[in-house]
Amino acid sequence: MSYTSSDLRKGLKIIFEGQPYTVTEFQFTKPGKGQSIYSCRLKHLITNNTFVKNFRENDTFEKPDLETKTMRFSYEDGENYIFLDENYEQAAVSEEMLGERKFFLVDDIECEILYLDGQPIDIELPNFIERKVIQAEPGARGNTASGRVTKPVVVEGGYELQVPIFVEDGDWIRIDTRSGEYSDRIMGHR
Numbered sequence: 001m002s003y004t005s006s007d008l009r010k011g012l013k014i015i016f017e018g019q020p021y022t023v024t025e026f027q028f029t030k031p032g033k034g035q036s037i038y039s040c041r042l043k044h045l046i047t048n049n050t051f052v053k054n055f056r057e058n059d060t061f062e063k064p065d066l067e068t069k070t071m072r073f074s075y076e077d078g079e080n081y082i083f084l085d086e087n088y089e090q091a092a093v094s095e096e097m098l099g100e101r102k103f104f105l106v107d108d109i110e111c112e113i114l115y116l117d118g119q120p121i122d123i124e125l126p127n128f129i130e131r132k133v134i135q136a137e138p139g140a141r142g143n144t145a146s147g148r149v150t151k152p153v154v155v156e157g158g159y160e161l162q163v164p165i166f167v168e169d170g171d172w173i174r175i176d177t178r179s180g181e182y183s184d185r186i187m188g189h190r
Contacts, residue, residue, distance in 0.1 A: 003061045005038045013045065015062035016053070020045040020116050025052075045114070046121050067115040073105045081105060083113060091120050103159035104129045104177045125177040130186060131155035133163075133171045150182075 003014055012023045025041035038055040045064075071083035071091055080092040081102065091113055095102055097120070104125055114122040135154040150162040155173065163182045167173060174183040 001063045003063060005036075005055045005057050005059045007061075008038050008040055008055065013064050013066055014042075015064050016042065020064045020066075020121070024050065045116060065117050067118075069113050069115065071111055071113050073107065073109045073111065083111065093120050093123055097121070098123065100159070100180055101125055101177060103155075103157045104131075104175065105157075127177060128174050128183055129177055130172055130174055131157065131159070133167060133169055133173060136163075136167060136169045136171075 003012070008014075008023055008026055010023055010026050014021055014023070021042040021044055023040045024043045027039040028036065029039065030036045035056045035058075038057075038059075039052065040055065041050055041052050043050045069085055069091070071085045074082045074084045074090075076082070077092070079095045081095065081098060083091045083093060085091075093113065098105075101123065106129065109129070110126065112124040113120050114124070133153045133155055137151050137153075149165050151165050151167075152160055153163050153167060153173075154160050155175070159175075159180075161175065161180060161182055163173060164185075167182075167185055172186040174186055175181070176183045
């Protein structure tokens with residue numbers, strides 16, 4: 001199956017020049033005369049490199065052989081992180097592919113793993129995870145001109161992030177896994 005330029009939209013995954021991409025931005029323009037122009041920002045599904053490319057009406061693209069599987073994190077094995085599906089089939093995801101997301105893995109967390117031609121190429125974690133603060137400096141008042149005073153803390157798993165000064169050792173916080181940033185403090189947690 002293939003796509004044409006009129007199929008282009010944000011989120012569409014295509015093969016362009018033999019490589020897998022996802023469309024992250026899309027803009028359609030129809031000049032007074034001539035062909036329509038489909039301007040897209042493409043993000044490589046494996047390297048994450050991005051660039052802008054203009055396509056014409058008659059351009060076509062192949063549909064990549066993609067599959068998404070829901071799997072649960074099981075254990076760490078050297079530089080790989082092992083996930084299992086409901087049939088106990090394993091997928092090994094490299095530390096390099098995970099990046100900072102490795103800090104957000106907890107036993108049995110459910111993730112979506114994206115496969116290209118049978119090989120894992122990306123992983124999507126739940127949008128938010130909860131972590132206990134294990135190291136927090138006392139809050140110093142300092143510069144309040146920005147209206148947001150923060151301090152660094154370390155949470156279980158070793159991840160360091162900036163939080164509001166009222167967060168203390170032992171508090172549970174919610175972290176946005178998409179940005180790695182503090183979301184909110186969880187009151188009355190366990």
